[in-house]
Amino acid sequence: MKYINAAEVLPDRLLNEIQRYVNGEVLYIPSVKKEIKWGDKNGTRQFFQNRNKMIKQKFLIGDTIEQLAEEFGLAYETVRKIVYR
Secondary structure: OOOOOHHHHOOHHHHHHHHHHOOOOOOOOOOOOOOOOOOOOOOHHHHHHHHHHHHHHHHHOOOOHHHHHHHHOOOHHHHHHHHHO
8 A cells, every 4th residue: 555645636625624634644545446355356255155055965964074074174163163054
């Protein structure tokens, strides 16, 4: 993040209004871009959603938590959290 002098980019009227509230302080203005959630860009979020859905389905048809933990290479507690969430 780089700093820009507001006097160089904002109209005088807007700059004066902002100075009424934050005179001489550093002000952060967030981007208007929509933030991409973790894993959305590279497909990781979808991968884990699909994996967890498969784990829940297998649990519902009778697989045990122990079996699922072994099959998916996860800890018992991780599988338990997935199936009971």
